Amino acid sequence: MNDLEVEVEDFLRCLEREEGHSFEILPQHYLEGASGKKWRIGFAIKDFDEIKYLVECKNVESPNSQTFEAQMCRAYMELCDLLIKLNNGLDNPTVFGIVVVPEISYPFDKEYWCEECDKWGDRFQPINARFCILDMFKDDACGILELIRDI
Numbered sequence: 167m168n169d170l171e172v173e174v175e176d177f178l179r180c181l182e183r184e185e186g187h188s189f190e191i192l193p194q195h196y197l198e199g200a201s202g203k204k205w206r207i208g209f210a211i212k213d214f215d216e217i218k219y220l221v222e223c224k225n226v227e228s229p230n231s232q233t234f235e236a237q238m239c240r241a242y243m244e245l246c247d248l249l250i251k252l253n254n255g256l257d258n259p260t261v262f263g264i265v266v267v268p269e270i271s272y273p274f275d276k277e278y279w280c281e282e283c284d285k286w287g288d289r290f291q292p293i294n295a296r297f298c299i300l301d302m303f304k305d306d307a308c309g310i311l312e313l314i315r316d317i
Contacts, residue, residue, distance in 0.1 A: 170225035189213040201245030263295030
């Protein structure tokens with residue numbers, strides 16, 4: 167596990183304890199997508215034996231913007247393949263995806279980083295996935311728990 171995955175797992179485990187183990191966290195989980203390819207997802211979150219969320223952590227360590235773009239494209243491809251299979255399409259989802267990235271301060275300026283976050287947020291939405299910076303993910307924990315319960 168990389169540092170980002172460790173931090174996300176620690177956070178998810180805290181939520182799990184607070185909720186009295188009402189959901190299960192499966193780290194480094196392998197699932198087969200609609201294409202037949204097996205993907206390793208960072209975390210699958212189950213509630214009552216059904217997967218509700220797939221959390222993919224992309225620890226983009228390179229200062230190269232092309233590396234960030236490549237990592238996001240890969241996350242999109244992985245989640246789309248998995249969500250199509252788990253949801254039998256994308257029309258009536260019961261499983262959702264979350265892509266978590268660390269706060270990136272290099273070499274992007276703040277405006278560029280905000281534009282990238284908005285762009286990828288918009289791109290992930292049609293496949294029933296969310297793009298989150300780690301702090302956003304932590305701040306929205308209550309919302310995520312509500313969604314897990316409501317599905």
